[in-house]
Amino acid sequence: MQTPIPYGKQFISQEDINNVIESLKSEFLTQGPKIAEFENAFAKYIGSKYAIAVSNGTAALHLCTLALNVSEGDKVITTPITFAASANCVKYCGGEVVFVDIDPETYLLDYNKVEKLLESSPIGTYSGLVLVDFAGRAIDLEKFSVLAKRFNLWIIEDACHAPGGYFKDSNGEIQYCGNSKFANLAIFSFHPVKHIACGEGGMITTNDEKLYQKLLLLRTHGITKDTSLLSENHGGWYYEMQTLGFNYRLTDFQAALGISQLKRADQGIIKRREIAKNYCDFFNKKDYIISQSGYVEGHAYHLYIIQTPKRKELYNFLKSKGIFCQVHYIPLHKMPYYKDLNKEYIVISESEKYYNNCLSLPMFPTLTCEEQKYVMTQIDNFFNE
Numbered sequence: 001m002q003t004p005i006p007y008g009k010q011f012i013s014q015e016d017i018n019n020v021i022e023s024l025k026s027e028f029l030t031q032g033p034k035i036a037e038f039e040n041a042f043a044k045y046i047g048s049k050y051a052i053a054v055s056n057g058t059a060a061l062h063l064c065t066l067a068l069n070v071s072e073g074d075k076v077i078t079t080p081i082t083f084a085a086s087a088n089c090v091k092y093c094g095g096e097v098v099f100v101d102i103d104p105e106t107y108l109l110d111y112n113k114v115e116k117l118l119e120s121s122p123i124g125t126y127s128g129l130v131l132v133d134f135a136g137r138a139i140d141l142e143k144f145s146v147l148a149k150r151f152n153l154w155i156i157e158d159a160c161h162a163p164g165g166y167f168k169d170s171n172g173e174i175q176y177c178g179n180s181k182f183a184n185l186a187i188f189s190f191h192p193v194k195h196i197a198c199g200e201g202g203m204i205t206t207n208d209e210k211l212y213q214k215l216l217l218l219r220t221h222g223i224t225k226d227t228s229l230l231s232e233n234h235g236g237w238y239y240e241m242q243t244l245g246f247n248y249r250l251t252d253f254q255a256a257l258g259i260s261q262l263k264r265a266d267q268g269i270i271k272r273r274e275i276a277k278n279y280c281d282f283f284n285k286k287d288y289i290i291s292q293s294g295y296v297e298g299h300a301y302h303l304y305i306i307q308t309p310k311r312k313e314l315y316n317f318l319k320s321k322g323i324f325c326q327v328h329y330i331p332l333h334k335m336p337y338y339k340d341l342n343k344e345y346i347v348i349s350e351s352e353k354y355y356n357n358c359l360s361l362p363m364f365p366t367l368t369c370e371e372q373k374y375v376m377t378q379i380d381n382f383f384n385e
């Protein structure tokens with residue numbers, strides 16, 4: 001019997017384990033030096049000025065909407081083909097989520113439909129955009145940033161799927177996901193299936209010093225000990241709670257794992273791109289699929305997706321062969337919570353078509369050639385039966 005092949009999984013090396021053990025033996029389990037070390041290394045890798053480590057990607061998104069002052073009545077546009085947290089962060093602050101359709105070619109938020117919506121609404125109707133580099137494909141932030149300026153919108157880039165991914169801007173220059181050149185803030189997750197695994201963990205990146213300072217406060221209960229920021233000072237013990245914040249801190253041993261994983265991040269992407277190329281070459285010769293992720297420059301390949309009208313049958317068949325695929329995602333506007341709350345969603349037909357056919361195939365750096373061949377052979381067997 002074939003050992004089970006999941007759609008994604010972490011890779012923990014002996015070096016990772018050694019680094020975590022070393023951190024556990026150190027003086028600090030949390031609020032120690034590993035946090036700044038991870039933040040600095042991550043900011044350097046992504047190409048942003050600042051990075052703030054937090055307890056998970058959802059906390060990162062929540063802090064972003066707080067820092068951008070999202071409040072009751074604010075309308076924020078995002079894609080329905082994403083994980084719930086990309087939209088929920090708006091709801092946490094009392095805002096409204098407006099789902100706009102995806103582009104069937106890229107599976108990303110459709111620029112033209114967003115532009116049309118903005119142009120047909122009174123100015124000031126919308127506050128911001130949560131733009132997702134879905135599956136690891138970099139969204140064209142330069143294009144969206146021009147639109148955002150025109151309509152006075154902020155941008156949060158949800159880059160959970162795409163550390164190391166990039167797009168080329170209008171000058172042909174590489175713009176890495178999360179470098180915050182065209183977005184106010186960007187966020188990442190270090191959940192085990194992601195490129196960098198900490199168990200749980202997240203990061204916010206930005207080039208905006210004011211937002212950075214605000215995020216530092218919000219991450220730790222709104223409390224500061226920074227003497228330059230205090231309104232009074234009673235002595236060495238003195239701190240002030242200056243705003244309502246949360247405990248969204250990462251631990252030092254998680255940061256130690258993150259630092260160790262980050263050193264291998266480029267290797268991981270190279271492997272993911274090789275796997276994507278193999279899938280792409282294979283499915284290019286098959287007429288039983290409607291569409292696939294394809295081989296795209298700059299894609300970080302968190303996921304490799306194919307579309308087939310026989311998705312359910314194929315999913316079950318592969319499961320019986322020990323291959324555990326997934327579906328990313330059930331459109332958010334179809335979720336009971338959003339269905340009831342949000343009657344206002346716009347045109348979503350492409351998202352629904354996509355959902356009816358999509359399947360995420362195994363994609364992780366330790367997937368062996370033999371395992372990938374087995375996956376492709378079984379898919380062939382299914383369609384040729």
Ligand SMILES: Cc1ncc(COP(=O)(O)O)c(C=O)c1O
Nearest residue numbers: 056057058083085160189190191
């Ligand atoms: C696109 C996207 N955004 C946000 C998140 C939330 O990250 P976390 O699970 O670390 O809270 C995820 C994680 O699954 C995600 O895939």
